[in-house]
Amino acid sequence: MTPDAARPLTGVRIVEISSFVAVPLAGMTLAQLGAEVIRVDPIGGAADYHRWPLTDSGESIYWAGLNKGKRSVAADMRSPDGQDLVQRLIADSGVLITNVVGRQWHSYEALTRLRPDLIHVEISGRADGGTGVDYTVNAAIGFPMVTGPAELAAPVNHVLPAWDVACGVYAALAVVTALRHRDATGHGQQICIPLENVALATAGNLSFLTEVMINGNARERIGNSVYGQYGQDFTSSDGASFMVVALTGRHFRDLTELTGTTKAVVALADTLGADFSDEGERYRHREALTGVFTEWFSAHTGEEISAALRQTSVLWDRYRSFAETITGESVTTNPMFTTLSQPRIGEYLAPGLPMSIDGSYPPAAPAPALGDDTAAVLGDWLGLSPEEIGALTESGAVA
């Protein structure tokens, strides 16, 4: 097959043995780039097949959201026959992505005997081999102790499983990088991505760990302020909340002009001996500056504030609930979203891949139901006859 621009991974086959977020997201991303991705699950489904949120009739919206555009094979992976079939699918595809660790039969060592140039990407919990999920990894790194209102002492978890998301995209990157390497050299690769290492590398890259090593002091809890810059939330007279960020001198001047506080801010700088042309000084004195700006925000409605901010260079947005977001133009007029008719779930606006390629977004495709493609994949990939597939189904090796 010749890859086309919008589906550059056309012709690539990938087997996924997974549950939860990171590996399913990796597989979905690769499918959206054109790969044929087979998610292989135990008969009855993996631990995420009934994960909340559910529809009124008990179908998992969650599962459908992270498996769009894949094909589904269900096999009894505890039986020798089931393991053998899945091994043959992996050997045929040449790529396995998995977060099911510690299974000898689909280890790199076992599988490279069948397919020497295999690409084997395994996501684990902790770097030392221990188990971990997003919420426990996050607890162990440090972010929950600096999230939330400054007066809090207790940890605040993130709601977005940010480490799973980043880890899933790293896994997709690992697969494509290894595919390109194999194209050039003929060699496969064994890639391991501990979720904990994604979190630790990010915390290091973004200085949260490094500043303690170098300066000896750690980030404090600063509420909704942006560290090292002037960024703050404000509330309007009618209760709308805004996030406002001034990264540059121009942003900051626009903010003082908008709020009619240019002279007051100059006077404040004199009083404090501060130089507000320096971003660090704006950060150090953020509480005083916020005091000066707050009056304007609390004297105007959300509509007035939005209209006024729109005329400036200031970076801002209004805080929205998820319910508001889905009715807003960022969703309803966004070419990344297309109407998806998802069997068992219904019709909804589904996001495709968040990148446009040569001007168009690879759109979303429906998720399969468990085992939807078992017979077709065993026939197409392994050349099994309907009789052979029937016998395997009868014996309980597949479903």
Next chain:
Amino acid sequence: MTPDAARPLTGVRIVEISSFVAVPLAGMTLAQLGAEVIRVDPIGGAADYHRWPLTDSGESIYWAGLNKGKRSVAADMRSPDGQDLVQRLIADSGVLITNVVGRQWHSYEALTRLRPDLIHVEISGRADGGTGVDYTVNAAIGFPMVTGPAELAAPVNHVLPAWDVACGVYAALAVVTALRHRDATGHGQQICIPLENVALATAGNLSFLTEVMINGNARERIGNSVYGQYGQDFTSSDGASFMVVALTGRHFRDLTELTGTTKAVVALADTLGADFSDEGERYRHREALTGVFTEWFSAHTGEEISAALRQTSVLWDRYRSFAETITGESVTTNPMFTTLSQPRIGEYLAPGLPMSIDGSYPPAAPAPALGDDTAAVLGDWLGLSPEEIGALTESGAVA
């Protein structure tokens, strides 16, 4: 050059015109995979060159953290001579990654005239072309309204710029996918990744938007509970906090046995008419369950709790501060971290790429200072003579 396994992008050249997080992270990730990445900055540095945290002598730890392993060229990109040189570098490399939008001279249209098979990856703020940064994009989606203690009404920002991080890894994925596509077809690609779309796609993929579209109701603020599962934080008798997650029936049984509450939990199920073999039921009745478990946690020290949890299948970790994390084994004995001697900053444990390839982690390399490689790159890539480079420096086109 023949790519080796641990540096699969060896031989790839990339020009980066960037600031802040997403594109610098993309460039650094590609450099850690073996690419030669030239970050081109304005003379004096881009808006992130002095970003906090700083060392005592005023060097940006932040900038050093996100530009490891790159080379640095400084050019006057407002001057025709500077623009011409940078265009020639991009044409030579064949890959541009940038978040500096709206500059005609490095647009896809302008650059493909010089290099028809260019790979051009641009990260913008909002999908509609408006500006946005992580903290404003996050405000507009919905997560801050469901983060933090249930009794709060105000938004709670994340501290981790999660959208920037995901966007940066998507950008690296876009580059490698396009490189493989170009290898196969000879064609370049134009890729656009609005930061807002990374956030919206993720919120959709993870059901936060979809459940409102399908079920009509949105996620509530549930503090540190894990939605749809039993996951909760607890505090020990000596004030240590723990995150505890029971995804499976086995995890949950282990948790009741550990806390000596197996009989109490059975009695609670009878009283409530609940079936705790169902993860949704465990979630619905999480407050009652937490009440039952809390006594054991508050009667034991952090040490005792850690020792006991270690004997079970339960997913858990102790909440740590960044200062605790850097002295723990997850950093000090982790092969992803190596001692980096970073000019101007000092010696510290720096993370490499968070994936091991064939058993080893691509290690961290120092970040350059601004303009460190200007002369070498103009000489090596464009074949300029020392005299020509001297004249360009003299005229202020480069530094």
